[in-house]
Amino acid sequence: MIIDLISDTVTRPTKGMMDAMMNAKVGDDVFKMDPTVNELQEKAARLFGMEDALFFPSGTMANQTAIKLHTQPGDKLFCDKWAHVYNYEGGGAAFNSGVTCSLIDGNRGMFTAEQLKKSVAGRSDIHVPYSRLVCMENTTNKGGGACWDFTELEKIKEVCKENHLAYHLDGARLFNALVAKNETAKQYGQLFDTISICLSKGLGAPIGSILLGSKEHIAKALRIRKLLGGAMRQVGFLAAAGIYALENQVERLAEDHQKAQLIGAVLSSCNYVTKVEEIETNIIIFYVDEKVGDMNFINKMKAKNILLTPMGDGKIRIVTHHDFTDVMLEKLLLELKNF
Numbered sequence: 001m002i003i004d005l006i007s008d009t010v011t012r013p014t015k016g017m018m019d020a021m022m023n024a025k026v027g028d029d030v031f032k033m034d035p036t037v038n039e040l041q042e043k044a045a046r047l048f049g050m051e052d053a054l055f056f057p058s059g060t061m062a063n064q065t066a067i068k069l070h071t072q073p074g075d076k077l078f079c080d081k082w083a084h085v086y087n088y089e090g091g092g093a094a095f096n097s098g099v100t101c102s103l104i105d106g107n108r109g110m111f112t113a114e115q116l117k118k119s120v121a122g123r124s125d126i127h128v129p130y131s132r133l134v135c136m137e138n139t140t141n142k143g144g145g146a147c148w149d150f151t152e153l154e155k156i157k158e159v160c161k162e163n164h165l166a167y168h169l170d171g172a173r174l175f176n177a178l179v180a181k182n183e184t185a186k187q188y189g190q191l192f193d194t195i196s197i198c199l200s201k202g203l204g205a206p207i208g209s210i211l212l213g214s215k216e217h218i219a220k221a222l223r224i225r226k227l228l229g230g231a232m233r234q235v236g237f238l239a240a241a242g243i244y245a246l247e248n249q250v251e252r253l254a255e256d257h258q259k260a261q262l263i264g265a266v267l268s269s270c271n272y273v274t275k276v277e278e279i280e281t282n283i284i285i286f287y288v289d290e291k292v293g294d295m296n297f298i299n300k301m302k303a304k305n306i307l308l309t310p311m312g313d314g315k316i317r318i319v320t321h322h323d324f325t326d327v328m329l330e331k332l333l334l335e336l337k338n339f
Helices: 015-022 035-048 059-070 092-097 113-120 150-162 174-181 185-191 215-227 236-248 253-269 294-302 326-338
Strands: 052-056 076-080 100-104 131-137 166-171 194-198 209-213 273-276 283-288 309-312 315-319
Touching: 015 236, 035 052, 035 185, 035 209, 035 236, 052 059, 052 215, 059 092, 059 131, 059 166, 059 194, 059 209, 059 215, 076 113, 092 100, 100 113, 113 150, 131 150, 150 166, 150 185, 166 174, 166 185, 174 185, 174 194, 174 253, 209 215, 253 273, 253 283, 253 326, 283 294, 294 309, 294 315
Parallel strands: 076 100, 076 131, 131 166, 166 194
Antiparallel strands: 052 209, 194 209, 273 283, 283 315, 309 315
């Protein structure tokens, strides 16, 4: 038995999801003739109360498309220093859109409206880039699955309005935040100009993300997706997995969160663990004693068929997901206690 806790991207489709995929009605999505893709996009737009949506093969492509549609080469976007769009998308903001990133020193991947105000303030002459966009991430990946305070997000929106900045949300794990904070998708749809959501993480689809926005934004995004090589044909087989995920896999995210809490409690009781970050959703980040060493710990757990992720600076990450069973949880907790 291999216990893979590297990410929530390692999940495999459930039987119900596979049945939905195999029975999907498909067409050529490049010509907007795939009925299942159209259904997924319409469903997502209704869920968030936004005008339109577009299916993408990856969250990175959805985020990079959003950056490109809100900016011009030479512009500047603002994001936290730990943001996925800056750290883990291959330098795409610079490569695809020709924009620079102004990094804000937040806490666990989250900054405040006051910090954004200070970052935006200052000279605006020909020597500096135009400020165009603010990119948020909820939950924060590098911040250990932390959830933004919605009131702070509203305050940041006001700063965006005052400074004519577009407002994009990288919502790769947004549904984890919605479940943990008892919030609604429509709250976010009313707040942001564009939102990307990932179907292949906690929701368990094999592939796919969705970009949401106005009809004008999505019409532009359709062209950018084509330019980035993201136009797809009979992709309804994959869209069917996304529909199934939205209809069946959201509420069960609470189970992943509960398992994460149990793991965190055991880690906190282990004398070789020096710190466990606050756990809000399905990501656990912890540190082990220097005498143990993070890579030594990871390798020894790997020898027991338990796969974990090094995050740098001595951090180790565990991510729970729907393929992580109760039996696996018991095995993991036993190995952590006996290490």
